[in-house]
Amino acid sequence: MRDHLEEALNHRDDGYGRVQRNLRPELPKRFYKEATALPADGGYTVALDNRPTLTPGNRTPVRVPSEDIAAIMAGEWGSQGERIDAETMPMVRLVNSAIESGETSIPALRAEVVKYAASDLLLYRAEHPQELVAEQEQHWDAALVRIARHFEVSFQPTVGILxxxxxxxxxxxxxxxxxxxxxxxxxxxxxITSLTGSGILAIALRHDLLDADSVWNSAHVDEDFQARLWGVDEEAALRRRKRRTEFDAAVRLVEAMRR
Incomplete structure (x- = not known):
């Protein structure tokens, strides 16, 4: 699935995509001087010049139970320059997305993780070359064994894409x-599931069966193999760094919610 997204991104400047890029609206100007994390209604919020923030879509007040997360969000707001670029605010966007989805979305979101796990990245193996096969086994088998033992389950990996x-x-x-x-x-x-292509890795991370770096490295076995074989593509490397920023924000949010 991530490969298809990569292919689409590779051609984002072709034809219509280039026109769309040129038509993108100008980033909004920064309208505040200071961003601070403040207690609010039994939790915490981010205030811009002492005005609590709202989600951009349905204008819902932003409240989080963790002071650490509020501080990260305030830091993202505070680090903006003359214009506000939401792409540089992964925690703010993630929290806003959750709040706007609402509590009623929890079952559907939970089902999405399990849906990925049912056709997981870790379960579809390369037939060749042998070097890639060995690397997939090294990284992916260890994750599958840990989660299989922890939850007393079994998996059925396969070779190919069927x-x-x-x-x-x-x-x-x-x-x-x-x-x-x-x-x-x-x-x-x-x-995390979407960024890695693996519900299994997301679940392993939640239950401390794998750490964040192990999850990230496991998710990029194929990509790393191709980079060693053909060299690093700079655009792909840039996209990967952006994804890692999103991933790290999601990991910090998971960790904060478990405290």
Whole structure:
């Protein structure tokens, strides 16, 4: 799935994409001097010149239960220059997205993680070359073994891209492993799942079965192999750095919600 997104990004400046880029609206000017994290209604908010922030879509007040997360968001607001670029504010965007989705979206978000796990990156292996096969086994087998033992489940990896159904009991237990995840945490887990192409890795991260770097490296086994084989593409490297920033923000949100 991530490969298809990469291909689309590779051609984002072709034809219509180039026209769309030129038609993008100008970034809004910064309208505040100071951004601060403040207590609010049993949690915390970010205030811009002492005015609490609202989500950009439905104008809902931004409240988070973690002072650390509020401080990160305030830092993102505070680091803006003359114009506000939302692309440089991953935590703000992630929290706003969660708040605007609302508590009723939790079941659907949880189902999205399990849906990825049912056709997970880690379960579809290369047939060749042998070097790639070995690297996939090294990184992915370790993750599968850890989560299989922890939740007493089994997986059915396959070679190639033809769909391989996973045991129903495995998916049920993976779904059960997400119980208790509130709106902010499950939104962050969906982001991690999307960025890595793996619900299994997101679940492993939530349960401390793998650390953030291990998850990230496992998600990029194929990409790293191709880079060593053909060299690093600068645009792809830039996109990867941006994705890592998004990933790190989501990881910090998951960690903060578990404290």
């Amino acid at each position: 769909y391989q159904e996973q045991p129903a009991t495995t998916l049920e237990k993976l779904d059960h492993s997400l119980e208790g995840a509130g709106l902010l945490e499950i939104t962050a887990l969906v982001s």
